[in-house]
Amino acid sequence: MATVKKTTGTSKAPRKKSAEASAELTAPTATATVEEGEGVRRRDFIHIAAVSFAGVGAVAVAIPLVSQMSASADVLALASIEVDVAAIQPGQAIKTSWRKQPVFIRNLTPSEIDEANKVDAGSLRDPQTLAERTQPGKENWLITLGVCTHLGCVPLGAAAGEVKGEYGGYFCPCHGSHYDTAARIRKGPAPLNLTVPEYTFISDTVVKIG
Amino acid sequence: MSFPWANEYKPQNAVTKWVDERLPLPRLVYNAVGAGYPVPRNLNYFWNFGVLAGVALVIQIVTGIVLAMHYYASVDGAFNSVEHIMRDVNAGWFIRYAHMNGASFFFIVVYIHIFRGLFYGSYKAPREMIWLLGVVIFLLMMATAFMGYVLPWGQMSFWGAQVITGFFSAIPLVGEPLRQLLLGGFAPDQAALNRFFSLHYLLPFVIAGVIILHIWALHIPGSSNPTGVSVKSEQDTVPFHPYYTAKDGFGLGIFLIAFVAITFFAPNLLGHPDNYIQANPLSTPAHIVPEWYFLPFYAILKAFTVNFAIPFTGIVLIEAKLMGVLAMFGSILLLFFLPWLDTSPVRSGHYRPLFRKFFWYGLIPSIVVLTYCGAQPPYTQWVVLSQIAAAYYFAHFLIILPIVSRIERPLPLPNSITEAVTGKPLQTATA
Numbered sequence A: 001m002a003t004v005k006k007t008t009g010t011s012k013a014p015r016k017k018s019a020e021a022s023a024e025l026t027a028p029t030a031t032a033t034v035e036e037g038e039g040v041r042r043r044d045f046i047h048i049a050a051v052s053f054a055g056v057g058a059v060a061v062a063i064p065l066v067s068q069m070s071a072s073a074d075v076l077a078l079a080s081i082e083v084d085v086a087a088i089q090p091g092q093a094i095k096t097s098w099r100k101q102p103v104f105i106r107n108l109t110p111s112e113i114d115e116a117n118k119v120d121a122g123s124l125r126d127p128q129t130l131a132e133r134t135q136p137g138k139e140n141w142l143i144t145l146g147v148c149t150h151l152g153c154v155p156l157g158a159a160a161g162e163v164k165g166e167y168g169g170y171f172c173p174c175h176g177s178h179y180d181t182a183a184r185i186r187k188g189p190a191p192l193n194l195t196v197p198e199y200t201f202i203s204d205t206v207v208k209i210g
Numbered sequence B: 001m002s003f004p005w006a007n008e009y010k011p012q013n014a015v016t017k018w019v020d021e022r023l024p025l026p027r028l029v030y031n032a033v034g035a036g037y038p039v040p041r042n043l044n045y046f047w048n049f050g051v052l053a054g055v056a057l058v059i060q061i062v063t064g065i066v067l068a069m070h071y072y073a074s075v076d077g078a079f080n081s082v083e084h085i086m087r088d089v090n091a092g093w094f095i096r097y098a099h100m101n102g103a104s105f106f107f108i109v110v111y112i113h114i115f116r117g118l119f120y121g122s123y124k125a126p127r128e129m130i131w132l133l134g135v136v137i138f139l140l141m142m143a144t145a146f147m148g149y150v151l152p153w154g155q156m157s158f159w160g161a162q163v164i165t166g167f168f169s170a171i172p173l174v175g176e177p178l179r180q181l182l183l184g185g186f187a188p189d190q191a192a193l194n195r196f197f198s199l200h201y202l203l204p205f206v207i208a209g210v211i212i213l214h215i216w217a218l219h220i221p222g223s224s225n226p227t228g229v230s231v232k233s234e235q236d237t238v239p240f241h242p243y244y245t246a247k248d249g250f251g252l253g254i255f256l257i258a259f260v261a262i263t264f265f266a267p268n269l270l271g272h273p274d275n276y277i278q279a280n281p282l283s284t285p286a287h288i289v290p291e292w293y294f295l296p297f298y299a300i301l302k303a304f305t306v307n308f309a310i311p312f313t314g315i316v317l318i319e320a321k322l323m324g325v326l327a328m329f330g331s332i333l334l335l336f337f338l339p340w341l342d343t344s345p346v347r348s349g350h351y352r353p354l355f356r357k358f359f360w361y362g363l364i365p366s367i368v369v370l371t372y373c374g375a376q377p378p379y380t381q382w383v384v385l386s387q388i389a390a391a392y393y394f395a396h397f398l399i400i401l402p403i404v405s406r407i408e409r410p411l412p413l414p415n416s417i418t419e420a421v422t423g424k425p426l427q428t429a430t431a
Helices: A003-024 A042-067 A073-077 A112-118 B012-024 B025-033 B045-068 B078-087 B092-119 B128-150 B155-170 B173-184 B190-219 B240-265 B292-303 B320-341 B353-374 B380-405 B416-420
Strands: A081-082 A092-099 A099-105 A141-145 A167-172 A175-180 A185-187 A199-201 A206-209 B039-040 B237-239 B308-310 B316-317
Touching: A042 B092, A081 A092, A081 A167, A141 A206, B012 B025, B025 B190, B025 B240, B039 B240, B045 B092, B045 B190, B045 B240, B078 B092, B092 B128, B092 B240, B092 B292, B092 B353, B128 B155, B128 B190, B128 B292, B128 B320, B155 B173, B155 B190, B155 B320, B173 B190, B237 B240, B292 B320, B292 B353, B292 B380, B316 B320, B320 B380, B353 B380
Parallel strands: none
Antiparallel strands: A081 A206, A092 A099, A099 A141, A167 A175, A175 A185, A199 A206, B039 B237, B308 B316
């Protein structure tokens, strides 16, 4: 009987020790706990050190394996374009490509500008005025991405003869979003106006997008 | 499988119990590389290399899948896409160098693994199937490595493809049509590059499949050991986990240090500068050599320089070209017959004084010489040296091993693994 008691006692002792060990190793003085007699086995330290080292190594390897998927240097190098807009007459628009996405550059007629300014911007789904979507002195140049803000189709209305939608701007044929002459969403499922990219006129007729 | 005293998998909680009853995958892992697999207690570090080869395959598959996201298999674009990976893709240089050197390290560990098997007689009964599957894996690795080397479409890629597919043209009658079938044309071009890419992606997964069979076959008799004496009782073994997971983990650390050192500090050490020149079908590089891991076989190929003819009649029985190709493939294929060529019942080279001498002073030097000669230009002295070494290589397996097996008097074997390790005899189980 006594021997049985003794064996259970000794078998429990190391388990208690290792429980203390894990608790102590979370404390900042981990190196101090390696000392004998503190209740931490040398092996506990080795386990934790080895697994931590392997973990850090795994993360270090995972970083390049994941980051290789993001845009490479040659893709980023094509991030801006220059477009000559001299040939675009009022009422016309062109499609060009920027960052592999279509861009609409539209020369608005005075009546289209008036139509856009007549609308109370506050009543819109994505409230913006035409002035906020163009540059001062260049209000007739409406430059937007040709990417519907609903699910990314290219809206119609830039090329001659295409349907311009109920508001005379753009119409997305995929799910029926209508944009007005300032390319603001007016009807249909799209949540936002067509995006205006960052651009500057570097001369009267050349615009730099991006 | 395995031994009756193997630890049994016991699910620790309700979730693992639920999984175990429906898909005992954790149990499979436990029995394969966990505490449920008893392993001889005396394995030395040469027994690390199987696991290391597995790790090398994983490195190749992971980096390869990533490279395939950026590579395109087109004769006009392949070379540029590799340069694009090196210069433009985020960390692309690291991933490609890891893949490039990963192939070399895969061969290094596999060669050590094979020589471990050759020295310790791991191919002998009851482990013949493990050995046969291993030779299959080796052949698949060679095919995969060759096709991978073609993909960058540099000068060495192109001319390597030309030469290696040229082997098939040595076959009488069907050779040239067969070569054109394999290439999809008269010379390596778009069709060949595309199919090489397809197969280079496929074969590693075939290798992984054969590795599963290799390990399955291994777990039936269990691992061999440096004494070659079979496991007799529980005292002769320790559970794979934690004993050999820790030992393999240490070996893996050393392996990774060497691998990373080469990858970062000498990434092109094992490659050829000519492969950074785009493939030119109109100009062969001055001196074409395969990657280092093919050099011994390349030396055997080059060692056959004269037709095999009936003397003084001029009747050619086998052309030198065909002889070279047959010998080169034969040098690997004869490994399939090794378990039946070496008939000695003693496995470990430690207890075979004569075998050991031929192994260290015959086989190893002949392969070293072949490797060296394979890299040399085809001048007479290197060809003669290759011929001597190649002759020894074949003689070693086909003549020397069968004879040595008969005449050799092996040293006394220990009664058990435990006795070999501790010097004390095995305690009987009833004690």
